[in-house]
Amino acid sequence: MMNSFISWIGGKKSLRSKILEQFPDKKEYNRYIEVFGGAGWVLFSLERHAKMEIYNDVNGNLVNLFRCVKYHPEALQKELEFTLMSREQFFSAKEQMKSKGLTDIQRAARFFILIKESFGVDLRSFGVRSKNMENAIEYIMAVSKRLNTVVIENLDFEHLIKTYDRKDALFYLDPPYYKTEDYYSEKFMPDDHVRLKRSLDKIKGKFLLSYNDCEYIRNLYKDYKIIGVDRTHNMIIQKNKPRYMEVLIKNY
Numbered sequence: 001m002m003n004s005f006i007s008w009i010g011g012k013k014s015l016r017s018k019i020l021e022q023f024p025d026k027k028e029y030n031r032y033i034e035v036f037g038g039a040g041w042v043l044f045s046l047e048r049h050a051k052m053e054i055y056n057d058v059n060g061n062l063v064n065l066f067r068c069v070k071y072h073p074e075a076l077q078k079e080l081e082f083t084l085m086s087r088e089q090f091f092s093a094k095e096q097m098k099s100k101g102l103t104d105i106q107r108a109a110r111f112f113i114l115i116k117e118s119f120g121v122d123l124r125s126f127g128v129r130s131k132n133m134e135n136a137i138e139y140i141m142a143v144s145k146r147l148n149t150v151v152i153e154n155l156d157f158e159h160l161i162k163t164y165d166r167k168d169a170l171f172y173l174d175p176p177y178y179k180t181e182d183y184y185s186e187k188f189m190p191d192d193h194v195r196l197k198r199s200l201d202k203i204k205g206k207f208l209l210s211y212n213d214c215e216y217i218r219n220l221y222k223d224y225k226i227i228g229v230d231r232t233h234n235m236i237i238q239k240n241k242p243r244y245m246e247v248l249i250k251n252y
């Protein structure tokens with residue numbers, strides 16, 4: 001099982017096996033689409049999900065990083081070569097991200113530094129952690145090979161779903177959780193949860209959706225199969241009702 005090369009808020013590192021368990025049989029789909037890609041923990045967890053694989057995120061800096069890892073791993077490694085874990089360097093990367101004069105590779109390197117060195121991947125505050133940057137930079141090569149056959153898109157989910165929907169498609173969707181939408185730089189509005197539900201109602205393919213367990217989401221998806229999952233097996237009891245950490249919702 002391969003790891004992603006980055007951490008990301010809401011990344012599915014600890015939940016990926018539970019998610020894979022719920023995927024349909026491999027014979028039932030020929031294209032795999034990760035709609036809210038983030039760090040792509042589920043994508044990377046298999047050597048190959050399907051003949052055709054698509055990674056998508058609306059965050060332009062993140063997608064630029066994925067594209068540079070895929071197409072220019074050596075140039076990116078070179079750009080990162082003299083990277084040290086320092087507060088000064090972190091804040092200068094952050095400042096430089098604002099300038100328009102960067103090449104894609106320069107921008108990707110600075111974004112990589114913000115991801116690796118910020119506190120809790122908030123991309124803003126310097127976190128003092130002794131991370132081995134050398135290994136992280138070396139790992140880019142293996143990730144590039146994995147991405148070799150993956151199509152990388154930078155679209156809003158509705159547009160993406162319409163573009164890739166087929167009978168033989170499997171969509172995995174991991175949207176910003178209900179009530180935590182503003183953790184991400186790309187705002188996901190309360191209405192977007194409803195807009196997502198409407199696009200999923202119309203699809204021809206299969207979908208698996210992950211969310212935090214809450215009344216609102218359970219109600220919105222009441223016509224679908226909802227499975228409670230959890231990393232620890234300790235359920236949260238709210239007003240005598242068992243609550244899982246998260247739910248997986250599917251149309252098959």
Ligand SMILES: C[S@@+](CC[C@H](N)C(=O)[O-])C[C@H]1O[C@@H](n2cnc3c(N)ncnc32)[C@H](O)[C@@H]1O
Nearest residue numbers: 010011012036038039040041058059156157174
């Ligand atoms: C919970 S994270 C995904 C984490 C991912 N599954 C992982 O393992 O790292 C949600 C992602 O959705 C993206 N996003 C937010 N609004 C979006 C939209 N309208 N269309 C596509 N992606 C969006 C965010 O940029 C964020 O990376």
